Amino acid sequence: MQDINIKNINEYLGKEVRISGWVYNFRSSGKIMFLQIRDGSGFVQAVLEKSSVDERVWNEAEDITLETSLRVYGLVKKHPKKDEYEIEVKDIEIVSISQEYPIGKKEHGPDFLLDHRHLWVRSRRQWAILRIRAGIYRLIEEFLEKNGFTRFDSPIFTPSACEGTTTLFGVDYFDLGQAFLSQSGQLYLEAGIYSLGRVYDFGPVFRAEKSKTRRHLTEFWMMDAEAAFMTHEENIKIQEDLVYYIVSNILDNYTYELSLLERDIKPLEEVKPPFIRMTHKEAVDELRKLGSDIDYMDDLGGDDETILTKQYSKPIFIEKYPKDVKAFYMKEDPEDKRYVLCDDLLAPEGYGEIIGGSQREDDYNKLLERIREHDLPEEDFRWYLDLRKYGSVPHSGFGIGLERVVAWICGLKHVRETIPFPRMIYRKRP
Ligand code: 4AD
Ligand code: MG
Numbered sequence: 001m002q003d004i005n006i007k008n009i010n011e012y013l014g015k016e017v018r019i020s021g022w023v024y025n026f027r028s029s030g031k032i033m034f035l036q037i038r039d040g041s042g043f044v045q046a047v048l049e050k051s052s053v054d055e056r057v058w059n060e061a062e063d064i065t066l067e068t069s070l071r072v073y074g075l076v077k078k079h080p081k082k083d084e085y086e087i088e089v090k091d092i093e094i095v096s097i098s099q100e101y102p103i104g105k106k107e108h109g110p111d112f113l114l115d116h117r118h119l120w121v122r123s124r125r126q127w128a129i130l131r132i133r134a135g136i137y138r139l140i141e142e143f144l145e146k147n148g149f150t151r152f153d154s155p156i157f158t159p160s161a162c163e164g165t166t167t168l169f170g171v172d173y174f175d176l177g178q179a180f181l182s183q184s185g186q187l188y189l190e191a192g193i194y195s196l197g198r199v200y201d202f203g204p205v206f207r208a209e210k211s212k213t214r215r216h217l218t219e220f221w222m223m224d225a226e227a228a229f230m231t232h233e234e235n236i237k238i239q240e241d242l243v244y245y246i247v248s249n250i251l252d253n254y255t256y257e258l259s260l261l262e263r264d265i266k267p268l269e270e271v272k273p274p275f276i277r278m279t280h281k282e283a284v285d286e287l288r289k290l291g292s293d294i295d296y297m298d299d300l301g302g303d304d305e306t307i308l309t310k311q312y313s314k315p316i317f318i319e320k321y322p323k324d325v326k327a328f329y330m331k332e333d334p335e336d337k338r339y340v341l342c343d344d345l346l347a348p349e350g351y352g353e354i355i356g357g358s359q360r361e362d363d364y365n366k367l368l369e370r371i372r373e374h375d376l377p378e379e380d381f382r383w384y385l386d387l388r389k390y391g392s393v394p395h396s397g398f399g400i401g402l403e404r405v406v407a408w409i410c411g412l413k414h415v416r417e418t419i420p421f422p423r424m425i426y427r428k429r430p
Contacts, residue, residue, distance in 0.1 A: 006042035009085045012076040020071045023064055046072050046087040057091055067098035118430045128257035133406045140223050143245045144200050152192035152199035154185025160380035162187050167207040181206035184399050187384050189226035200225040214414040219423040226397030232341040232359040235396035239355055240273050247271045263411040267313050267349055276316040283318045299325035305352030312348050319343040328374040330358040347408040354405050357398025364388040
């Protein structure tokens, strides 16, 4: 008797195996029982016939409830109608009978499901999303390692803001006053490039976002990448290659998960370089034609991103935003000082921003001026300014939001389903 994972069941046709897992659905006619079993690696149907098992086995099976944990012993067979395998049950061993399971077959509202997130993660859809999330995480790391980036972990407790002071979470930090939870590791990565050349971090970051939108979490996972000597152009190229790497690999290796999510994969198949590229000014021109009242010096709002990305099947780079709507560290566009050398990458089908990147200001005096303009505490940025004193080099980087990418690739309406335990302005439980 071999212990197996359901995902490998095709290797055991005609053999007797043991599967350890949970019953996620079942029905019985009194003579035959169909148990839907999941074991974390996949899903399979186990068929129990009263006439062909011991009375003891049938009697035990009659106690099964939704989410009962058990071990199933049986023969691996081809499903008579579908292109799947199933188990002809010989014996079962109940591990724990589940109490009445709160998540049933009826439709539940999002609040109910989020309150039961600790159980909701067991559902097939959530399983598929969490698998794809883990896959995207791994692919991002794989891509970076292949492209010469070294992991450089940035701190979570920080003395100052990276992405504006309005979305900082403060914490009491012993006798040193307030610390803030990191909004992005970027500034620290900029120190890392002077040691390792190309670096990245990947971890939770925090934003006290007051916005209750489908795109915002207060705790989310970001990968920041930073490279010495990298220009704005090269920065865009590497982002394009990364996104193509993620999408093409997910399409190749996660077909089952995408099918459980009923994701239409046609639009994803169109995600191939070159992506669409436009300047902020061109984006505003187009948006105004589409009926938006956005001004030429305005940031794009969530609705603008939705309208614009619905026009295209490929991701869109929007580059060179007005300086005043972007962060203090971005380098001026040498062709027009009202703009900066930055890019946002917007995912198609209405999804919007998934990446924010830029070339960084590498001149000491210009950076100091920007820090002052933004009213940032100079003392806390001394170390960051130091980087412009000792062998400063042109450099660029970007940050990709994992949950935004998962939502897009899985075709989800809201980022709250893309992370095991979402944190939002109105939710910190379970
Ligand atoms: O555009 P952002 O704010 O860029 C930065 O933080 C830079 N320091 C990154 C860098 O250059 N290293 O954030 C980067 C990405 C966004 O494009 C978006 O995908 C995601 O992080 N993001 C959020 N995801 C979920 N909830 C939120 N509240 C998010 N805010 C940003
Ligand atoms: Mg951004």
